[in-house]
Amino acid sequence: MNGRAGKGAAASLFFDRVADACPSKSAVEQNSCVCPLKVVAFVHYRLNHALEDPRQPRIGAAAISMKAVRTASGECSMPAKKKAPPHPVETVGLDVLEDTLSFYIRSINIALSRDLDHRLEGLDVARGTGKITTLLLVDSHPGIRPSVIAQLILRDRSAMGRLVDQMIDHDLVTRRNAPDDGRAQELHITEKGADLARKVREIATKQSSDFFAGVPEEDQERLLDILRRVYRRTLGLDQ
Structure with a gap:
């Protein structure tokens, strides 16, 4: 397997892990999951496919811990709650x-x-x-x-x-x-x-x-x- 093919396989494996961890797999496949998972996947892809300098270390998909992926998935599926106003109208x-x-x-x-x-x-x-x-x-x-x-x-x-x-x-x-x-x-x-x-x-x-x-x-x-x-x-x- 040449270097470029290896990189592609690594990226593909990473995306599979992202999709498995994401609460909405179809959203990842359809490129519509606007969340930390998508950002991490994009950065990984750029590191493995866009860098041409062989002296730069490669980050393999296996090195990405599933704990980190699940954490990102949790952040995606649980949007931040809106903070209540400091003075609700009922108490003013x-x-x-x-x-x-x-x-x-x-x-x-x-x-x-x-x-x-x-x-x-x-x-x-x-x-x-x-x-x-x-x-x-x-x-x-x-x-x-x-x-x-x-x-x-x-x-x-x-x-x-x-x-x-x-x-x-x-x-x-x-x-x-x-x-x-x-x-x-x-x-x-x-x-x-x-x-x-x-x-x-x-x-x-x-x-x-x-x-x-x-x-x-x-x-x-x-x-x-x-x-x-x-x-x-x-x-x-x-x-």
């Missing part, structure tokens, strides 16, 4: 926010808004702060002025103007000059807006009922009373 304290009412109100508002946007998907009032309130107030209070709605939804004049413009563009409301004051404007619902208002009332009522289904009705009424009083005080309506 909220610092001073734990006893801060405003934190819970803001967080619940985000969840409520997302849920309501999902239920209103495809309607002209979806994904827009203030649109629902404006639509319902115009429908239930014909001729209401934008400035009154702006106060109730905590919007400044320019923001309220843009909101009304959007609703006019969608043919939900109309804007007219007040008969008793030419400088003031009044809002009136359109037929399309009235139809949408009926749908929104049903969706909003059901959403609130579904979202707080796990809270006893008595607690809901108590919470509603507290928030209603805080809201009116914030707007200066109880002074």
